[in-house]
Amino acid sequence: MKMLVGGEWTDTPERMEVTNPFDGSVVDSVPKARPADVERALVGAVEGARVMRNMPAYDRYRILNRASRLMFERQEDLGRTISIEEGKTLAEGRAEAGRAAETIELSAEEAKRIEGEVLPLDGASNGRGKFGFTLRVPCGVVVAITPFNFPLNLPCHKVGPALAAGNAVILKPASDTPLSSLKLVEILVEAGLPPQAISCITGSGSTVGDTLCTDSRVRKISFTGSRDVGEHICKMAGLKRVTMELGSNSPLIVMDDADLQKAAEAIAVTGFANAGQVCISAQRVIAVEKIYDDLLQVLRTRVAAIRHGNQLDSTTTMGPMIRQSDAARVNEWVQEAVRGGARLLHGGKCQGALHEPTLLADVSPTMRISCEELFGPAVAVTLAPDIDAAIALANDTRYGLSAAIFTESLDRALKFARQVDSGNIHINWGPLWRADLMPYGGLKQSGFGKEGPKYAIQEMTELKTVVIHGLSA
Ligand code: NDP
Numbered sequence: 001m002k003m004l005v006g007g008e009w010t011d012t013p014e015r016m017e018v019t020n021p022f023d024g025s026v027v028d029s030v031p032k033a034r035p036a037d038v039e040r041a042l043v044g045a046v047e048g049a050r051v052m053r054n055m056p057a058y059d060r061y062r063i064l065n066r067a068s069r070l071m072f073e074r075q076e077d078l079g080r081t082i083s084i085e086e087g088k089t090l091a092e093g094r095a096e097a098g099r100a101a102e103t104i105e106l107s108a109e110e111a112k113r114i115e116g117e118v119l120p121l122d123g124a125s126n127g128r129g130k131f132g133f134t135l136r137v138p139c140g141v142v143v144a145i146t147p148f149n150f151p152l153n154l155p156c157h158k159v160g161p162a163l164a165a166g167n168a169v170i171l172k173p174a175s176d177t178p179l180s181s182l183k184l185v186e187i188l189v190e191a192g193l194p195p196q197a198i199s200c201i202t203g204s205g206s207t208v209g210d211t212l213c214t215d216s217r218v219r220k221i222s223f224t225g226s227r228d229v230g231e232h233i234c235k236m237a238g239l240k241r242v243t244m245e246l247g248s249n250s251p252l253i254v255m256d257d258a259d260l261q262k263a264a265e266a267i268a269v270t271g272f273a274n275a276g277q278v279c280i281s282a283q284r285v286i287a288v289e290k291i292y293d294d295l296l297q298v299l300r301t302r303v304a305a306i307r308h309g310n311q312l313d314s315t316t317t318m319g320p321m322i323r324q325s326d327a328a329r330v331n332e333w334v335q336e337a338v339r340g341g342a343r344l345l346h347g348g349k350c351q352g353a354l355h356e357p358t359l360l361a362d363v364s365p366t367m368r369i370s371c372e373e374l375f376g377p378a379v380a381v382t383l384a385p386d387i388d389a390a391i392a393l394a395n396d397t398r399y400g401l402s403a404a405i406f407t408e409s410l411d412r413a414l415k416f417a418r419q420v421d422s423g424n425i426h427i428n429w430g431p432l433w434r435a436d437l438m439p440y441g442g443l444k445q446s447g448f449g450k451e452g453p454k455y456a457i458q459e460m461t462e463l464k465t466v467v468i469h470g471l472s473a
Contacts, residue, residue: 001030002030003033003199004195005041005199006041007194007195010040012033012037014031015032016030016175017029018030018085020084021319021320021353022352027085030178030182032203033203037203044168044199045170045199046140046141046168048197049138052163052197055166061109061112064104064105064163067191067193068108071100071184075097075101078152079096080093081179081180083319085151085176085178086322087275087321089316090314091314099436100155103160107453108164111164111165116135121467129471132466134463134464136464137461137464139219139220142158142219144158145221145224145225146173148176148177149277149278151174151177151178152180152181155180155181157453159188161459162456163188167220168196168197169198170201171199172205209229213236216238222456223245224245225246227247227399241459243450244448245440246446247373248397249284249370249397250280250281250422251393251404252270252284252285252403252431253384253391253406254286254406255407258406258428260291261298264299264301266282267299268306270430270432271285272318272379275355276375276377276378277376278432280431280432280434283374283378284382285379286382287383288383288390292381296345299379300346303357308356320352320355323353330377331348331355334348336369337368337370341362342363343362344358345360346359347359355377357378359381361381365382394416394420395419395421402422402424402432403422404429407427407428413427413428422443438452439455441455
């Protein structure tokens with residue numbers, strides 16, 4: 001495929017291959033952007049921002065709404081593209097394509113709801129004869145940088161609200177999974193978006209990304225990805241607005257009054273979806289003593305039922321990881337935990353990019369599989385004596401994106417919700433759950449700023465205060 005830069009579909013002499021993670025076969029190739037391409041994207045976006053700022057909200061709504069309908073019509077093709085380039089199962093790819101269409105639909109609706117407020121200036125001692133109100137205006141040029149693991153819906157969570165708010169966007173997708181983003185951009189242009197309002201630039205993050213993030217024409221950076229790259233971008237960004245959606249090692253507490261079958265089901269679903277490569281995957285299961293052995297028993301049966309293999313085979317329920325090197329890294333952390341005294345209850349082997357769904361018990365919180373973000377198909381179970389110790393363990397991390405508890409006690413559930421430092425809290429389900437309309441984002445080193453179109457629009461607009469002086473009343 002070609003990339004869209006400054007309103008033109010562009011090729012480059014050097015191209016990057018896109019491969020199927022399952023067997024390494026080449027699926028397609030995309031341009032490798034040069035500094036001159038980045039400059040063209042920036043010049044185009046400045047003009048695109050001018051066009052978008054003057055476009056009525058109703059027209060922005062119409063374009064995004066049309067794009068959403070085209071996405072629903074092409075859900076099967078988009079789902080297959082996601083599955084082939086990312087490695088998630090066809091069912092997961094299809095579901096992501098549907099969610100992405102809904103995210104654009106939500107963004108369309110929000111385009112009509114960008115409001116200011118009337119300021120009660122007569123309440124100020126110097127406010128007599130004044131009238132004040134706020135205006136919410138677009139930032140201008142928004143740079144959106146996205147990770148590999150949700151190659152369509154995460155770009156939609158940035159591009160949708162940015163366009164709804166009247167900005168121009170330069171989208172830089174992950175180099176492993178650029179095809180879904182390029183298809184999204186094709187659809188937006190087909191739906192009537194002025195081509196200069198969106199560039200999609202493919203190429204290495206460290207070259208393209210650095211140039212985009214340091215340029216003063218960019219007014220807003222919205223980044224989803226790893227903690228380390230996020231921190232690097234914050235240092236480079238200078239005086240720009242920045243939203244950071246970063247990683248996590250999400251905890252899930254199981255109390256002695258929990259329904260263990262439901263808890264085991266939730267751990268299996270939320271620990272192994274997309275081969276554990278979700279920022280809110282259940283990674284650290286913290287279980288109290290009374291139910292510890294019983295939970296492990298039902299959980300082992302449930303994890304053993306996961307069928308891993310070729311993501312394009314309809315009987316597969318868990319596909320490969322994105323790269324062979326990631327499967328090897330996960331395996332190293334698993335082996336390291338076993339050497340340190342953890343019990344391997346299921347899985348533990350890898351071949352190519354496929355890593356077996358893996359269950360470990362008696363994991364110490366200081367092991368890498370517990371204290372670092374694993375981002376792979378293994379769940380680490382740790383024993384805690386009571387709710388207070390379990391909450392302390394849940395909080396014993398630099399991350400704070402999502403956390404969950406299984407309990408039938410309202411008292412314990414609310415204590416958990418109040419005391420655990422996490423942007424998302426789930427009671428009686430795992431940490432991996434999201435409705436695209438809700439506010440979503442992390443605390444601590446999981447980032448700052450919220451997504452969900454209504455909330456992302458706040459992040460992608462500026463507030464102006466207007467005061468009229470000299471009125472008679
Ligand atoms: P990375 O941080 O490696 O990459 C994310 C994006 O940043 C890619 O597009 C990458 O480009 C780009 N990039 C790399 N270096 C730079 C740079 N110097 N300047 C600007 N951009 C750069 O993340 P992954 O793709 O591996 O995704 C996994 C991570 O994303 C996990 O930590 C996960 O938790 C997190 N994540 C967080 C979510 C959230 O909502 N909080 C949701 C989903 C994932 P390139 O690919 O070319 O290197």
